[in-house]
Each structure stands twice: as C-alpha cells, then as structure tokens.
Amino acid sequence: MQNCAIFSAYYYLDNQQLTYKGIPKFIDKTNMSISPLPFSDFDKLSIILNNINTRMIDLQSLSLQAAVSQASKDEFYNTIDKSDISVVAGSFSAALYPICEFILSAKEKGVNFVNATQFTNTVGNAAASRLCIWNQFKNRVSSICNGINSGLDAIISTCDDINYKNSSITFACATEEIGAAAFLIAKDNILQDKAKPLAYIKNYESKYVGTENIGTYLQNLANHFNLDLAKTDFYLSGSSDLLNDTFKNKNCNIKIGINKEALSLTPMINIGNALFEYENNNKNDCIIISVNNIGFVSVIQLVR
Amino acid sequence: MKRVVVTGVGVMAPGSLEKNIFWSNISSGKTSTGPVTMLNCKDLRIQIAGEIKEFTNKTYIENKNGIDTSFLERSQRLSIAALNMAISDSKIKVEDEKNIALAIGTTMGKNSNRPNHDIDFESAENILSQKENFNISMLQDLAPSSIMTTLCKYFSLKNSQTRMFLNACAAGNYSIGWGFDKIKNNESTLALVGGVDSLSLPALMGFNRLLSLTPNLCRPFDKNRKGLIVSEGAAFLVLEELDRALARNAYIYGEIKGYGLGVDAFHITSPSPDATGAIKSINEALKNSGLDPEDIDYISAHGTGTSVNDKIESKALLSVFKNKVPPVSSIKSMIGHSLGAAAAIEAIACLLMIQNNVAVPTANFEIFDEDCPVDCIPNVARNMKINNIISNAFAFGGNNSCLVISRLKGGKN
Numbered sequence: 137m138q139n140c141a142i143f144s145a146y147y148y149l150d151n152q153q154l155t156y157k158g159i160p161k162f163i164d165k166t167n168m169s170i171s172p173l174p175f176s177d178f179d180k181l182s183i184i185l186n187n188i189n190t191r192m193i194d195l196q197s198l199s200l201q202a203a204v205s206q207a208s209k210d211e212f213y214n215t216i217d218k219s220d221i222s223v224v225a226g227s228f229s230a231a232l233y234p235i236c237e238f239i240l241s242a243k244e245k246g247v248n249f250v251n252a253t254q255f256t257n258t259v260g261n262a263a264a265s266r267l268c269i270w271n272q273f274k275n276r277v278s279s280i281c282n283g284i285n286s287g288l289d290a291i292i293s294t295c296d297d298i299n300y301k302n303s304s305i306t307f308a309c310a311t312e313e314i315g316a317a318a319f320l321i322a323k324d325n326i327l328q329d330k331a332k333p334l335a336y337i338k339n340y341e342s343k344y345v346g347t348e349n350i351g352t353y354l355q356n357l358a359n360h361f362n363l364d365l366a367k368t369d370f371y372l373s374g375s376s377d378l379l380n381d382t383f384k385n386k387n388c389n390i391k392i393g394i395n396k397e398a399l400s401l402t403p404m405i406n407i408g409n410a411l412f413e414y415e416n417n418n419k420n421d422c423i424i425i426s427v428n429n430i431g432f433v434s435v436i437q438l439v440r
Numbered sequence: 441m442k443r444v445v446v447t448g449v450g451v452m453a454p455g456s457l458e459k460n461i462f463w464s465n466i467s468s469g470k471t472s473t474g475p476v477t478m479l480n481c482k483d484l485r486i487q488i489a490g491e492i493k494e495f496t497n498k499t500y501i502e503n504k505n506g507i508d509t510s511f512l513e514r515s516q517r518l519s520i521a522a523l524n525m526a527i528s529d530s531k532i533k534v535e536d537e538k539n540i541a542l543a544i545g546t547t548m549g550k551n552s553n554r555p556n557h558d559i560d561f562e563s564a565e566n567i568l569s570q571k572e573n574f575n576i577s578m579l580q581d582l583a584p585s586s587i588m589t590t591l592c593k594y595f596s597l598k599n600s601q602t603r604m605f606l607n608a609c610a611a612g613n614y615s616i617g618w619g620f621d622k623i624k625n626n627e628s629t630l631a632l633v634g635g636v637d638s639l640s641l642p643a644l645m646g647f648n649r650l651l652s653l654t655p656n657l658c659r660p661f662d663k664n665r666k667g668l669i670v671s672e673g674a675a676f677l678v679l680e681e682l683d684r685a686l687a688r689n690a691y692i693y694g695e696i697k698g699y700g701l702g703v704d705a706f707h708i709t710s711p712s713p714d715a716t717g718a719i720k721s722i723n724e725a726l727k728n729s730g731l732d733p734e735d736i737d738y739i740s741a742h743g744t745g746t747s748v749n750d751k752i753e754s755k756a757l758l759s760v761f762k763n764k765v766p767p768v769s770s771i772k773s774m775i776g777h778s779l780g781a782a783a784a785i786e787a788i789a790c791l792l793m794i795q796n797n798v799a800v801p802t803a804n805f806e807i808f809d810e811d812c813p814v815d816c817i818p819n820v821a822r823n824m825k826i827n828n829i830i831s832n833a834f835a836f837g838g839n840n841s842c843l844v845i846s847r848l849k850g851g852k853n
Contacts, residue, residue, distance in 0.1 A: 175571060219705075230549060230584050230606060233571060236564035238642055243561050247483050247645050255646030256708045256836065259547060260584065260606025265837020268705040274717070276701045277839055278614065279606040281549075281585045284576075293603070300621050302701075313571065344542075344592045344600050375576060396576055430580065430589050432602070 448530025490671025545611025612783030671776025700724025704838025743770025
C-alpha cells in the first residue's frame with residue numbers, strides 16, 4: 137500500500153513559520169511531550185501575509201496560509217501545476233470560535249449590521265476554501281472534523297483519495313486558532329523525478345471502536361499492522377491514559393507520550409518530529425496514533 | 441469495482457417528517473416555508489424560513505444506549521431521527537454489521553440549545569473568555585464532531601469508519617460520495633451517509649447580511665427571483681454493495697453511479713463567473729459514472745433562487761449539455777435551503793422521482809429569465825421516464841459537487 141509519500145511538511149506554530157526541521161524545539165525534552173501553544177496573533181499573520189487582504193479573516197484561514205506559503209521556497213513545488221493540487225483540512229474546533237465572535241458582533245452592531253466576511257468565517261470550509269482561492273488550487277477541497285483526530289484523518293482521507301485515483305497531489309492539513317500544519321502528499325511516482333520523499337505512509341486506519349474497546353484495539357495494534365516492535369517508534373496523542381499504559385507494558389519505544397494540548401495539530405507535530413529523525417538517519421518505522429476518550433482511533437504507519 | 445445501490449432512505453424536511461409525506465409535498469408543488477416561529481429573530485430584516493415544526497422527541501426518537509435525547513441539541517436529534525428511518529427502511533440490523541462506513545455533512549454544526557430561542561450571547565462570551573486556556577471537554581461537546589459521536593453511540597456503530605464533512609451546502613453530496621468510494625473500492629459493504637442542519641440564527645443573520653434572502657417566496661430560475669430561504673432538515677441514505685443487496689432481497693431505490701467535485705478558487709461567497717468549478721464537477725461525475733451528457737434525463741439543480749447562483753448554474757448546464765439541457769427543477773423552491781442537509785434530501789427526492797416516474801416541479805415560478813434558459817418544470821410535476829439524474833450541490837468557497845443517480849438496470853425499481 138506504499139502509494140503515498142510525504143514530500144514536505146510546513147507549519148505555523150507559536151507565531152512562526154517553520155518546516156519539520158523546526159519541530160524538535162516544540163517538544164518538551166523532559167517529559168517528551170508538546171509544549172502548550174498560544175492563539176496565533178492576527179497582527180503578526182497580517183505582516184507575514186502582506187500580499188493578501190487579511191481584514192476580518194479568521195485565524196484558522198490565515199494560519200493555514202502562513203504554513204502553506206512557505207512551499208514556494210521549495211524548488212520542486214514551483215514545478216507543480218497548482219490547479220492539480222487538492223486540499224483536505226481537518227480541525228477540532230472547526231468554526232466554533234468564529235461563530236462566537238459573529239454572535240457577539242450582533243450584540244454590538246445589531247443583527248442586521250453584522251459583517252459579511254465575519255459570517256463566512258463561521259462556515260467550516262472557510263480555511264480550506266481560502267487556501268484554494270489564494271493559491272489557485274483547483275482539484276478537490278474537503279473540510280473534515282473528528283475531534284483531536286481531525287489532522288490525522290486529513291492525512292488518511294488524502295491517502296484514500298490517492299488510492300481511489302481521485303487525486304494525486306494533496307495538501308493534507310490541520311488548522312486551529314493556535315496554528316496550522318500542511319503536508320504535501322503525493323502518489324509516489326508523481327514527483328519522484330523532482331523531489332525525494334521524506335517518508336512513505338505504509339498503512340493507515342481510522343475508526344470508531346467505542347470507549348470500552350480502545351484497550352483491546354491498542355493491544356492488537358502490533359499484530360494488526362504487522363509491527364516489529366523493536367524497530368518501531370511510537371508517537372501518542374489523544375485523551376486516553378490507555379495509550380501510555382498499553383505501549384509502556386509492551387516495552388515499546390515511545391518517542392512522544394500522550395499529549396492533546398495542540399488539538400488536531402498534536403499528531404501533525406508528532407509526524408514532524410518523526411520526519412526530522414528520518415533526516416537524521418533513524419531507520420525505524422513510526423506509528424503515529426491519536427485516540428480520543430469517546431472511542432475514535434486514527435493511526436498511520438510511516439516508513440522511511 | 442463494486443456497484444453501489446441505495447436500499448434505505450430517511451428524510452426530515454420542512455412540512456415532511458417521513459418519505460411518503462415528503463414525496464406527496466414535493467410532487468404536488470407544495471411550499472412549506474413561511475414566517476419563523478422557532479427562533480426569536482424579531483429584529484431581523486427578513487424573517488422567513490423552512491421549519492420542521494412537527495418534530496418532537498417523544499414521537500420520533502427514544503432514549504437509547506445511555507443517551508438521554510432530551511439533552512441533545514436539535515441537529516443531533518434530527519440526525520438520529522433521519523438515520524433511524526433510513527435504517528428501518530433498509531431492514532438492516534446495524535448492530536450485526538462488521539464494517540460500516542458512516543458519513544455526515546453539515547454547515548453550521550450544533551446550534552444553541554436555549555429554550556427561549558434567543559441568540560446565545562452568554563455561551564459565546566463564555567467560550568471566548570476561555571480561549572487562552574481552552575477546555576478540551578468543552579470543545580469536544582460543542583464542536584460539530586459531537587453530532588457524529590452521538591450517532592456512533594446511539595446506534596452502537598462499533599468498528600465503523602467515520603467522516604464528518606464541513607463543506608457547507610455541498611456537504612451532503614461529499615458525504616454520499618465518500619460512502620460510494622468506500623463501497624466501490626471494497627473497503628465497506630454498507631454505508632450510512634447523509635447531512636443535517638437545524639435552523640440556525642447565525643445562518644439567518646449571515647445570509648440576511650449578504651442580501652441573499654427572499655422576503656417572500658423562493659423562485660429559482662424566475663426572472664424576479666429575490667433569493668433563498670434558510671431552512672432545516674436531515675436526511676440519510678443506506679448505501680449497499682449491489683450483490684449483497686440482491687442476496688438479501690432488499691428493496692433497491694436506485695444506483696449511485698458516481699460523483700464529481702470541483703473547486704472554483706475564485707471567491708468565498710460568489711461562484712466563478714465562468715462556472716469552471718461547477719462544470720468540472722458535472723463533467724467529472726459523468727466520467728466517473730461512465731455516462732454521456734445525452735444519457736441524463738433530469739437535473740436536480742442546486743437552484744437556490746439567488747440571482748447569481750441560478751444564472752451561473754444555468755451557464756454550467758449549457759456548457760456541459762450544449763443545446764440539449766434536460767428538464768431541471770429545484771425543490772428548494774418548496775422546502776428552502778437546508779444547508780448541510782440539502783444535497784442528501786435532494787438525493788432522496790431524485791430516488792423517489794425514479795420510483796414514481798415523475799419529475800417534481802420548481803414551485804412559485806412566474807416569469808422566464810433569459811439568463812436562465814432552462815426548462816425548469818414550472819409549478820406542475822411532469823410524468824416522464826427517468827433513468828439517469830445528476831444532482832448538483834454548490835457551496836460557499838466554490839466547493840462544487842455533482843452526484844449521478846440512476847435506475848438500477850435489470851433491478852427491481
């Protein structure tokens with residue numbers, strides 16, 4: 137199933153643009169977890185994105201654009217026909233904060249005098265759609281929401297679309313008010329003459345198993361994905377203590393322990409760390425897993 | 441590749457609490473929109489909407505699997521009711537299924553649950569005041585994904601693949617397309633797919649501000665059309681692999697032959713003037729289905745009744761079908777625009793049209809518009825053989841979608 141390759145990973149975190157190479161500084165080395173992130177600053181985003189009209193635009197749209205706009209620095213990216221690019225964007229909070237801001241603006245201005253742009257921010261596809269408009273991506277665009285697993289599910293949806301031949305080059309993204317991440321994922325032979333993949337996605341799965349079955353699912357994960365535990369690194373995210381317990385009991389190599397503070401960006405930051413380690417000669421496979429305490433599990437297996 | 445058929449439907453729309461009433465209403469051209477009664481919008485310039493006034497918990501949903509439905513928000517309750525109907529209609533025991541694919545689309549997600557139906561300023565202030573120290577449980581409860589969580593728990597859909605789409609007014613078609621792909625590619629044998637939106641004050645305020653609302657009736661493709669009517673609804677379809685459906689002697693409404701998506705990349709609210717995204721989605725849907733334009737008998741239009749949408753949709757249809765555009769109609773003229781539920785409701789309308797050999801009308805039509813040179817089946821339903829339909833759904837941000845629904849050849853419908 138090694139159809140899908142990650143060619144680059146761009147982020148906007150803590151009011152900075154960065155690639156996977158900058159991710160290790162967001163990892164708290166003491167307890168191997170992700171440091172808390174502040175809401176993005178509108179003024180700083182407006183300076184970075186000085187070529188677009190940012191007035192009244194929501195933080196998720198701007199953060200995602202700030203992440204993706206770094207792609208133009210990569211030579212291979214500039215050889216791609218942008219109209220062939222698809223976008224899948226996941227978000228935990230979706231449009232919750234813009235809806236609240238919109239509602240409060242009605243209190244201030246009156247219901248007939250709310251701002252139209254502010255209304256568009258309340259629609260869950262705003263960030264992904266604006267990314268398409270600002271970059272002229274014209275293939276497919278999907279906006280999805282599955283709690284803390286939303287970012288990982290964007291990658292899984294992207295892999296599905298590549299395997300179903302719906303698209304061949306996609307930005308798989310996560311975006312929240314605290315920042316954004318975007319991975320350029322392509323069918324393995326599409327960009328090979330232009331760029332070297334950072335990693336392949338060998339296996340993936342996303343499902344609802346129910347709270348009471350999460351433990352069993354995790355116990356069976358090694359068999360299910362046919363893992364050699366001695367040669368596999370685990371990156372955990374989500375809100376179930378079962379994660380830490382399960383993998384510690386199996387003496388697994390846990391690279392980053394249970395973490396949820398970065399919402400749907402948590403697994404995306406984990407992947408960034410894995411990509412950085414691949415660049416520094418790690419040869420292990422990596423399992424990136426995200427679990428929420430209401431019974432949803434998403435997993436991808438990265439190989440070098 | 442597997443073939444995908446529809447073996448169950450559940451629909452709740454303004455004036456209609458199940459499929460037979462729904463069909464009776466839309467085939468007779470009955471308009472089910474009117475003054476808003478469920479929300480307090482007394483200061484709003486336009487106060488017209490489509491409401492499912494008859495929906496109550498007691499009649500349509502019961503407490504189940506630890507979920508007390510009286511505590512649920514209206515979108516959650518509507519989606520449970522519609523999915524329950526679809527599952528019952530299909531005669532499938534979902535508890536016995538091993539690998540279900542479940543998808544739902546929405547535009548506004550969850551709405552305020554305030555009993556007095558006022559704008560919920562207090563909750564909004566609370567959420568924003570906590571934004572520097574956000575509470576994961578609170579987000580989990582308020583985010584749109586809680587609708588999916590409720591469905592999974594209520595129907596005990598263990599081991600199901602799930603996807604929630606936020607692609608606004610096209611979200612229902614996205615959901616159906618996702619389920620179609622899962623079955624077609626043999627990753628699931630059964631998919632429960634649909635959409636939901638309950639009547640939303642922020643949506644009413646927003647469309648009001650965009651000057652997209654009509655002050656009276658919705659008149660798609662009419663020269664004097666004034667805009668859309670925001671409404672609410674929920675709909676689910678049970679998609680099944682053909683051989684499996686035949687083996688269990690299921691009633692088959694029709695076949696999902698394919699779908700297409702396209703992006704305008706033009707403007708966050710306005711469609712591209714050259715209709716590129718819409719044209720791409722229709723052409724891709726036809727290609728995906730193995731059909732030619734001349735195979736299509738009827739078009740279920742996005743047809744919101746706004747000046748720009750209907751003009752651009754007509755342009756897209758003329759581009760694809762040249763001078764042979766099949767008859768077109770919009771049920772939004774009768775039930776309003778139920779946002780994330782609209783495309784799924786319209787897909788069910790299409791299946792019922794195939795069953796009944798009747799194309800439903802565009803209600804409230806008066807004057808032909810040269811900018812919309814299509815046969816919109818004005819006001820009266822038309823008896824006609826319908827084998828293949830395309831159903832359009834175009835959304836904010838230029839997210840365009842098109843679904844192809846067909847009579848099952850050699851099947852039972």
